[in-house]
Amino acid sequence: xxxxxxxxxxxxxxxxxxxxxxxxxxxxxxxxxxxxxxxxxxxxxxxxxxxxxxxxxxxxxxxxxxxxxxxxxxxxxxxxxxxxxxxxxxxxxxxxxxxxxxxxxxxxxxxxxxxxxxxxxxxxxxxxxxxxxxxxxxxxxxxxxxxxxxxxxxxxxxxxxxxxxxxxxxxxxxxxxxxxxxxxxxxxxxxxxxxxxxxxxxxxxxxxxxxxxxxxxxxxxxxxxxxxxxxxxxxxxxxxxxxxxxxxxxxxxxxxxxxxxxxxxxxxxxxxxxxxxxxxxxxxxxxxxxxxxxxxxxxxxxxxxxxxxxxxxxxxxxxxxxxxxxxxxxxxxxxxxxxxxxxxxxxxxxxxxxxxxxxxxxxxxxxxxxxxxxxxxxxxxxxxxxxxxxxxxxxxxxxxxxxxxxxxxxxxxxxxxxxxxxxxxxxxxxxxxxxxxxxxxxxxxxxxxxxxxxxxxxxxxxxxxxxxxxxxxxxxxxxxxxxxxxxxxxxxxxxxxx
Amino acid sequence: xxxxxxxxxxxxxxxxxxxxxxxxxxxxxxxxxxxxxxxxxxxxxxxxxxxxxxxxxxxxxxxxxxxxxxxxxxxxxxxxxxxxxxxxxxxxxxxxxxxxxxxxxxxxxxxxxxxxxxxxxxxxxxxxxxxxxxxxxxxxxxxxxxxxxxxxxxxxxxxxxxxxxxxxxxxxxxxxxxxxxxxxxxxxxxxxxxxxxxxxxxxxxxxxxxxxxxxxxxxxxxxxxxxxxxxxxxxxxxxxxxxxxxxxxxxxxxxxxxxxxxxxxxxxxxxxxxxxxxxxxxxxxxxxxxxxxxxxxxxxxxxxxxxxxxxxxxxxxxxxxxxxxxxxxxxxxxxxxxxxxxxxxxxxxxxxxxxxxxxxxxxxxxxxxxxxxxxxxxxxxxxxxxxxxxxxxxxxxxxxxxxxxxxxxxxxxxxxxxxxxxxxxxxxxxxxxxxxxxxxxxxxxxxxxxxxxxxxxxxxxxxxxxxxxxxxxxxxxxxxxxxxxxxxxxxxxxxxxx
Numbered sequence: 001x002x003x004x005x006x007x008x009x010x011x012x013x014x015x016x017x018x019x020x021x022x023x024x025x026x027x028x029x030x031x032x033x034x035x036x037x038x039x040x041x042x043x044x045x046x047x048x049x050x051x052x053x054x055x056x057x058x059x060x061x062x063x064x065x066x067x068x069x070x071x072x073x074x075x076x077x078x079x080x081x082x083x084x085x086x087x088x089x090x091x092x093x094x095x096x097x098x099x100x101x102x103x104x105x106x107x108x109x110x111x112x113x114x115x116x117x118x119x120x121x122x123x124x125x126x127x128x129x130x131x132x133x134x135x136x137x138x139x140x141x142x143x144x145x146x147x148x149x150x151x152x153x154x155x156x157x158x159x160x161x162x163x164x165x166x167x168x169x170x171x172x173x174x175x176x177x178x179x180x181x182x183x184x185x186x187x188x189x190x191x192x193x194x195x196x197x198x199x200x201x202x203x204x205x206x207x208x209x210x211x212x213x214x215x216x217x218x219x220x221x222x223x224x225x226x227x228x229x230x231x232x233x234x235x236x237x238x239x240x241x242x243x244x245x246x247x248x249x250x251x252x253x254x255x256x257x258x259x260x261x262x263x264x265x266x267x268x269x270x271x272x273x274x275x276x277x278x279x280x281x282x283x284x285x286x287x288x289x290x291x292x293x294x295x296x297x298x299x300x301x302x303x304x305x306x307x308x309x310x311x312x313x314x315x316x317x318x319x320x321x322x323x324x325x326x327x328x329x330x331x332x333x334x335x336x337x338x339x340x341x342x343x344x345x346x347x348x349x350x351x352x353x354x355x356x357x358x359x360x361x362x363x364x365x366x367x368x369x370x371x372x373x374x375x376x377x378x379x380x381x382x383x384x385x386x387x388x389x390x391x392x393x394x395x396x397x398x399x400x401x402x403x404x405x406x407x408x409x410x411x412x413x414x415x416x417x418x419x420x421x422x423x424x425x426x427x428x429x430x431x432x433x434x435x436x437x438x439x440x441x442x443x444x445x446x447x448x449x450x451x452x453x454x455x456x457x458x459x460x461x462x463x464x465x466x467x468x469x470x471x472x473x474x475x476x477x478x479x480x481x482x483x484x485x486x487x488x489x490x491x492x493x494x495x496x497x498x
Numbered sequence: 499x500x501x502x503x504x505x506x507x508x509x510x511x512x513x514x515x516x517x518x519x520x521x522x523x524x525x526x527x528x529x530x531x532x533x534x535x536x537x538x539x540x541x542x543x544x545x546x547x548x549x550x551x552x553x554x555x556x557x558x559x560x561x562x563x564x565x566x567x568x569x570x571x572x573x574x575x576x577x578x579x580x581x582x583x584x585x586x587x588x589x590x591x592x593x594x595x596x597x598x599x600x601x602x603x604x605x606x607x608x609x610x611x612x613x614x615x616x617x618x619x620x621x622x623x624x625x626x627x628x629x630x631x632x633x634x635x636x637x638x639x640x641x642x643x644x645x646x647x648x649x650x651x652x653x654x655x656x657x658x659x660x661x662x663x664x665x666x667x668x669x670x671x672x673x674x675x676x677x678x679x680x681x682x683x684x685x686x687x688x689x690x691x692x693x694x695x696x697x698x699x700x701x702x703x704x705x706x707x708x709x710x711x712x713x714x715x716x717x718x719x720x721x722x723x724x725x726x727x728x729x730x731x732x733x734x735x736x737x738x739x740x741x742x743x744x745x746x747x748x749x750x751x752x753x754x755x756x757x758x759x760x761x762x763x764x765x766x767x768x769x770x771x772x773x774x775x776x777x778x779x780x781x782x783x784x785x786x787x788x789x790x791x792x793x794x795x796x797x798x799x800x801x802x803x804x805x806x807x808x809x810x811x812x813x814x815x816x817x818x819x820x821x822x823x824x825x826x827x828x829x830x831x832x833x834x835x836x837x838x839x840x841x842x843x844x845x846x847x848x849x850x851x852x853x854x855x856x857x858x859x860x861x862x863x864x865x866x867x868x869x870x871x872x873x874x875x876x877x878x879x880x881x882x883x884x885x886x887x888x889x890x891x892x893x894x895x896x897x898x899x900x901x902x903x904x905x906x907x908x909x910x911x912x913x914x915x916x917x918x919x920x921x922x923x924x925x926x927x928x929x930x931x932x933x934x935x936x937x938x939x940x941x942x943x944x945x946x947x948x949x950x951x952x953x954x955x956x957x958x959x960x961x962x963x964x965x966x967x968x969x970x971x972x973x974x975x976x977x978x979x980x981x982x983x984x985x986x987x988x989x990x991x992x993x994x995x996x
Contacts, residue, residue, distance in 0.1 A: 244906040248746025386924030409744040426884035
């Protein structure tokens, strides 16, 4: 592993980028890596009059002969959450505290600088050569307004902590009543996961408050990427539990991403009165979400539209992973609702307004040639047994991303099993949820070249997914069986981001 | 509607049969209709040294120009539950009590005759021509040893009963302590479903005991095809509730078929102490089950491997529907387990024994050219993330019925979305259940030309389904990802039934 990407012969780096650029699956307005792997978002924040987004970055992950590896945080900035400027390496693995990986973390503006807090991963062999242990360091760093990062060489905390294994990572920092806090993912010695709360008054000396104690938190062998924040009088603990067995139509992905919602967390003792665990996104590809509060007071969400340990067809082009389009979070009726940030309107180009009624034969909705669309639909499926919307469809509609609204079963199903290349088949080709189809519903879909984010009823249920299909498969069809459905569609073609 | 099939010009009947015989999807050893529609099994019984099976029968259901309809019970007999002799019409709709349909019912040997009990459907317009009401009659009939049926022209009961609608049908008769009882499906005036218990000492005069009162029976707008029986100290009430919303991976089909299990039903007052509702079969196509106790003391199950209001590709050949292969029911750990009756061994021809370990590339299991197989597998999936078994596969394994054993999620999924012609897509292409894959598992599959019945762990979970694929798609492939699975397969090719 090299310390800096700059140490790698430049033709090796550019070869990777050139190959990646040949991919037919490159996204239009979703952030993705210029080559190699993109993973967890990190340090999502607003500082110095712009949004900052870092991510887990390994640009040479798929390079070969000679193979170099480099790992760090990529750094991007944006004024509008759409057009992102690539600032290259944000943090790289170049010190004794992070020599085997600059793992995930977060950021918080402090005075005139941005404080970065992350996990430095190291391995050590204590006794014999084959007895390797993780030694995780929680590391602090300060970034100035010129985007220069200075790491603090005294770790904030060193793991493993007593009673826990070396799985201790992903600090998410927040400030309340003048005190700094962070939540981290940690694994107990009995191999169960938890979220640990720590605190500091000066960012340098951190003490352990203890585990977050919730009624419904006893599951999974590890929790990754926790996040705690408050919306009005609600406290929300988000995290990614690993090791949940599938239960009916829940927890179908390899790892989960969800939240507990309740009263404000007691920051003195970690007590958290909350309800049961909800999956944040019910789709196929969603992980490692991170939130921030922006200058407008919005709680914004970013996440990796991908999963760990999962192969994607883009690996052929030596890259993988993209971000979801940023969402604004609100709480309604005790659950989180998610909406694309309103800045998406800056991407709008041609608009198509279509109204009609379905019949047994599929109707093609004419909505431009590019799959990059913001689709807003009002559907009345109350009179049909089922209504089917196909996206990414080929001319004869044999290949498509299929959305099924089944009135009889009051269910929504999305099936990507007949949509271009197969992905992660062992985890099934369908995701579903209960949906009240006795009333009109709203469906919003952010489509890009190789992804769809589906928002039902103003973001009450959200399904995010990658699809890898031919660019000519750009049609939209709608049909229904045993009765008519009526639809009003407002479809905006979206411009390329800068 | 004609009273008797014999009234229809014979060329019309044979044209239908000829067209049906052209279907490439005709089953080998599963009972199906010679033309038209096959529906609910009826009158499943053992009498006069042979098994009797009737079914809802409409042989001209898809005939056209000129179109005749006829409706009744088809009658089949068998010595071994495999080779069935077709006796033609058992009951036809030829009286004032059943002029609009000979609906479902049951049979019980009484002295030297077989008592048949069914619902005669009639419609009447009481006030104006457009105000049609159902008037259901519960009808008795006696069949002698020459298979001659004599209907009783005094109905056993006439509906609607006070407090209930005209949906009142499907009597299932049983005898206990010298008294005859029957359970029937009924709809309350508030449009919810129930099972009604009635009794008689002489088969002629019936009195109403009342609704079966269970803790967990308050769902659905109608219950069809109830059945009550006892296995050891367990009482079991099976029925088909209609109108259940999908809940996670439960109740995904258009209508359900399942059971309550508890103590013996109190026959005095209908009180039934039982647990929650279980689906009997978790597959795509299963409905209207009926059981009988045979001369060997076995509790045998038959069911329609199909669903109401569902189109199947065989309609092109003017027929639809088949039966499951008969199963023996037992109770283990408080739930029903199901196994194909052991008579299946009479069908065994060539046997293939195959052992091996999977790897990343699919391995083809060589097991003869016909898809008619009894496949018995022992799988050790404990070391692989997932293990995938493909049946009905084409040469390059792009089209198949896919069985997924996902160790990480402890889940079994069957996907028929890439298996020949689409079926009932609005209800999804996957069915799934929790499965403990930390230990070895047993998988048994009865394959036929156009169906598969999958038995997990000796019949603890069962998935039945139709598939309509090219007969050349007769390959079996196995593979696993991220680790090896080992398999022992015993595969019997099955002969054609006589």
